[in-house]
Amino acid sequence: MRADTNLDFESANCTEFDWCSAFAGGSSFCTQSAWRRLKLGRVLKASGGHGQWFGLPQPVDHERELAKDLHGLALTAINVDDLTGDLTLELRESNCIEIRISSSGYESYSFRLFGHEYVGGGGGEPTVVVPTPRAHEFVSCRVVGGFGTHQPPWEAAAEHAA
Secondary structure, X not given: OEEEEEEEEEEEEEOOOXXXXXXXHHEEEEEOOOEEEEXXXXXXXXXXXXXXXXXXXXXXXXXXXXXXXXXXXXXXXEEEOOOOXXXXXXXXXXXXXXXXXXXXXXXXXXXXXXXXXXXXXXXXXXXXXXXXOOOOOEXXXXXXXXXXXXXXXXXXXXXXXX
């Protein structure tokens, strides 16, 4: 699945377990899995290097470096591999960030796009998380039809009845 976008990069942050990036329009991406940043197909950074010393005077700070590197770049496309569920964020100037499904049972990433939340879960099948008519309840459904096209059954039924 692919979604073309043009969303300016806003921020990157890291907590003990999560790596998150925010883009314009409320779009965001988070992962607890390994990620890597590429330019022209070459690996420039990988999550495993964060906090490592590598013989340097201070540990590598990928959070700060990503914010600096991605400043001024826009997210141009999101690709989810139809078989594996691996996620690729394409950015301007031949940059991309890759996130691989790293568990057969747990979620490897989540992202907000076009007003929906998507989850890359175990088994490589992306799902969309949507609120139910009860504000405090949510359901997860397999993504069918592409990003931003999901219509919950209760909305489709109301539209059909009208």
